[in-house]
Amino acid sequence: xxxxxxxxxxxxxxxxxxxxxxxxxxxxxxxxxxxxxxxxxxxxxxxxxxxxxxxxxxxxxxxxxxxxxxxxxxxxxxxxxxxxxxxxxxxxxxxxxxxxxxxxxxxxxxxxxxxxxxxxxxxxxxxxxxxxxxxxxxxxxxxxxxxxxxxxxxxxxxxxxxxxxxxxxxxxxxxxxxxxxxxxxxxxxxxxxxxxxxxxxxxxxxxxxxxxxxxxxxxxxxxxxxxxxxxxxxxxxxxxxxxxxxxxxxxxxxxxxxxxxxxxxxxxxxxxxxxxxxxxxxxxxxxxxxxxxxxxxx
Numbered sequence: 001x002x003x004x005x006x007x008x009x010x011x012x013x014x015x016x017x018x019x020x021x022x023x024x025x026x027x028x029x030x031x032x033x034x035x036x037x038x039x040x041x042x043x044x045x046x047x048x049x050x051x052x053x054x055x056x057x058x059x060x061x062x063x064x065x066x067x068x069x070x071x072x073x074x075x076x077x078x079x080x081x082x083x084x085x086x087x088x089x090x091x092x093x094x095x096x097x098x099x100x101x102x103x104x105x106x107x108x109x110x111x112x113x114x115x116x117x118x119x120x121x122x123x124x125x126x127x128x129x130x131x132x133x134x135x136x137x138x139x140x141x142x143x144x145x146x147x148x149x150x151x152x153x154x155x156x157x158x159x160x161x162x163x164x165x166x167x168x169x170x171x172x173x174x175x176x177x178x179x180x181x182x183x184x185x186x187x188x189x190x191x192x193x194x195x196x197x198x199x200x201x202x203x204x205x206x207x208x209x210x211x212x213x214x215x216x217x218x219x220x221x222x223x224x225x226x227x228x229x230x231x232x233x234x235x236x237x238x239x240x241x242x243x244x245x246x247x248x249x250x251x252x253x254x255x256x257x258x259x260x261x262x263x264x265x266x267x268x269x270x271x272x273x274x275x276x277x278x279x280x281x282x283x284x285x286x287x288x289x290x291x292x293x294x295x296x297x298x
Contacts, residue, residue: 001099003073003130003159004038005202006216007185008209009046011251011258012060014266020056021266026067028263029074035293036212037205039073040064041102045139046206046251049077051269054089058096065097075132079103081111083119087126100130102162102204107140113148124155131157134204136164136187146173153182162187162204168194175199189215189241193234196222207241209254210261213293236290243286247279257283262296 010032013024029040042064043049043057052060057076065074076093078101079086090101103123105116124131133152137143143165144152152158153174163171164187171191175184175198183201186192192203196219208215214233222230244253249272256275258265260283267274275283 001070001073002038003075003100003132003183005185005219006037006208006212007039007041007073007075007202007204008032008037008212009044009204009206010040010042011209011255011265012043012047012052013264014269016266018266018269020052020060022059022063024264025060025064028265029064029068030071031263031295032208032212033068033072034295035208036214036216037072037208038202038216039075039099040068041075041204042077044077044102044134044204045104045136046254047077048251048269048272051272058092061093061096061098073099075100075102077102077104079106079119079123079134081106081109083122086119086123090123090127090129090131094127094129098129100132100159101127102132102134104134105136105140105142105144107142110142113145116142116144116148117151120152120158121155124157128157130159131155132160132162132185133158134162134164134187136162138164138166143167143170146170146177149174150177153178159183160185160201163195163200164188166191168198171195171200172198189245190238193218193222193230196230206244206250206254207237209258210287210292210294211237211240211290214291240286240290243283247282248275253279253283256280257287258294260284260287261292261294263294
């Protein structure tokens with residue numbers, strides 16, 4: 001399964017009692033593919049992975065992969081700060097049919113760069129699946145440097161990186177120094193176009209829940225050399241991108257937005273809560289100015 005340029009970091013739907021709604025997760029995954037995404041990432045940060053049980057994660061992967069089949073890549077979030085546990089999770093995700101793994105830089109325990117390298121080396125050795133480390137220092141408190149990323153890039157089944165450092169110099173150095181075939185996905189929606197302009201591959205996206213076709217059009221316009229068109233789409237979507245990332249903690253805004261659009265996904269699980277009045281108003285205003293691509297049939 002090819003891992004495409006536009007991957008949606010999919011939220012996890014809950015029902016009115018706060019239980020994981022597997023049927024709605026299947027419908028959402030298919031709707032995302034129908035509206036421009038090349039694949040979905042399950043139980044990442046946007047999917048509220050810290051509040052999902054192991055059993056919920058494994059069933060979610062099984063159910064979504066069953067629904068999606070070969071229509072798009074299903075990437076599983078399999079990394080945490082416990083290397084041995086991450087290896088076990090990687091093995092289990094492979095058995096359940098995942099097409100690839102997203103591996104977050106270990107959080108909380110602040111490993112040194114050598115520890116980061118050995119962590120990803122160990123997980124990659126435990127599976128034959130393509131692996132994508134995820135550098136997001138704003139959440140993990142540790143930045144995986146360009147030098148460490150380029151070391152990791154030499155591991156055969158580490159196929160790319162999701163870069164959310166917000167450091168265009170670092171991202172540019174990774175793109176320039178990476179071996180052939182190593183892909184860089186932006187981990188920030190608003191950096192999609194700058195990353196593409198530097199030679200990056202795509203984006204692991206949040207706004208694509210609502211504007212997937214437009215994000216795919218942005219990518220394809222840039223690849224075809226229609227730079228003004230790509231820039232116009234980027235500029236039009238920026239207010240929505242920013243609202244979904246800054247009105248409140250992700251994924252609070254995007255879950256609220258999906259519910260407002262008519263696609264029921266439930267409330268976030270504690271300790272996350274619904275947006276306050278000011279945040280909700282900001283999201284509403286950003287949505288009102290946009291075309292919503294997601295097919296709303298449920």
